[in-house]
Amino acid sequence: MTGHVLILGATSGIARAIASRLAAQRQPGHKLILAGRDMDEVNRIATDLQVRHGAEVSQVEFDALAFDRHAAFFAECVDQSDDNLTGVVLCYGTMADQDQGEYNFEQIHRMIEVNYSSAVSILNLAAQYFEQKRQGFICALSSVAADRGRPSNYLYGSTKAALSTYLEGLRARLAKAGVHVVTVKPGPVDTAMTWGLAVAGPLADPDRVAADVCRAIRKRKNVVYSPWFWRPIMAAIRMIPQCIFKRMKL
């Protein structure tokens, strides 16, 4: 059975790599629905996948912050798939400047809306759909930054922590219906988001993260770190007690 996979935020570097891997998979072949705000770019990426992999790709405009249009958007995606949507991969996210954000709530508010509120809004719709179908998967990109509130990055990290907690609850709810939820926690990835920023740790290749995402979906993993070495690192960091953590420079 081949169904459609909806990729939300299709123009991000990681999304492009994930879409390329899904399109290249032959058994079972996935059809893709790419959703994003910048339709010119979405169209370019869709054409690239068609020429490169001979993939079946369609495009739908999606603005994460247009909450009132989410229902209509999701209905259109279901329509595009001939009522055969098998998965949703949420790839978008934004990182506001932490230094400015501590004094300027406007940017932070937008980041919360994009990274958390909009994800809840759109994934609620997806959850309802898959629950009724009693099949399918939801995969969303969280971050290692969600695991601990570091002074240098806690505003971004808290939006991803909220997303992770939401996904955890959703996973438990949908498990009864046979719907699988994957939380992916990448470390810093070499994309437009991190270009020119001083980041903790090495930058991972987006294609490596995409490979981990596709494997996690295939093997129905619950929470994966990417690259894998972030799992033991974050396990150790999570064990540091508050009284010491608050004195560390991170």
Place this chain on the structure above:
Amino acid sequence: MPRSVLQHLAGWGLYPTEPCRVYRPAKLREVRQLLNGCDGSTYISRGLGRSYGDAALNRQDACGGGGVILHDQLDRLIAFDPQTNVLEAEAGLSFDTIIDVFLRRGVFCPVTPGTKYVTLGGAIAADVHGKNQHRDGSIGSFIIDFELLTASGEVLTCSRRQNPDVFWATIGGMGLTGVIRSARLRMLPVESAYLTIEYRRLANLDDLLDRLSEDDDRYRYSVAWIDCLAGGKSLGRSILMRGDHTPVADLSADLRNDPFAVPTRRKLAVPFFLPRFVLNPLSVKAFNALYYARASGGGDKTAVVDYDSFFYPLDSIMNWNRMYGKRGFLQYQAALPPQSSRAGLIQLLEKLVASKRASFLAVLKTFGPGNDGLLSFPMAGHTLSLDLANTGGELFGLLDELDRIVVEHGGRVYLAKDARMTRQTFEAMYPNTDAFGQVKSKVDPNGLFSSSLGRRLGLAPGPMERSG
């Protein structure tokens, strides 16, 4: 405004290294935003950084300059027509990816330089040539058209009919006319991933040149490796490698099942800069002697080899440029016209042998006629390329002497490999610099596009001369 990073960049030769403000747009509109910035910056596009010198550098100094636009994210395929074999793609697409995606569909890059880690845009900007230049011309011959984002923000479609002046200024124009967004390229149909190559040992330069003039046009690909440490009667002793793509019928039975499959090899890497003593005249001499002995061991022979080993032997060693140590190396490639090439080559090789400088790799091939690219390198005759470890002052003196020989014989030096030629030398070698200047001032009147090479050779105004 897109974010930039201050990086110390170098070309593949690792000389020179200069501070540049590096941008990495992930969307086409970000490139336009950048160019509309109006902050007095200048910009140059950079693909995979395989030009050897300062072509893809833009030194930032007190007067501004400094913008380098990376194209690795702008590498989307746009169309491929299996009937006409025409491929359309964004400029950041690498030849590596093109081969990866399209060889299985029975087409190959119509022209390829000695590395597959070049981008389509970079190939056009340097009008790269390959081992088939004598028969097929350079990459410009296969470019149908391209879209150029100019300084005014306008997107010009350029072809032989549409904006032909900009077309021929951009092919070989080293990125100084604007940002190439996308291009259409006619690919070469092939039946397999293999080539049938004849190896022939030749005792000296005269034997080699005789052989080349005799029957080089019979072979699509032709290149000679020269042992440039051999002097006297053996000056120019070489191994000539010539051949063409192997038809399926000529493949052995086991390869015929999957004629486009090539065994994947593990990549070697040079993980750090080797100390300078590793590549000394003695070790290079030993390498050259060994290479010659090995290739000639079985006498002259014909072999079927995969495309990677024939076209890209050095690509299997990542960062091979680090072999030359931290100071890097200089490539020197010259073309000489037919009437004077023999005399010129002898002088160049003798100068090199006398200097006792070892070139790890010296390559000679026949050049067919060039194209109308105003700054395009190939010209009918022969081309010789050398790479030489950067040993500082005395090497630069030697290269100046080589320049003089090349100018005296009516030849020229390849800009994509150059890091040090003077403006005067350049103008003596390239007859169309004025014509290039006219197109440049038409499409980029304020000198928005500039590079360290462009300023060194007077192709782009220096920061003080800019009127914008």
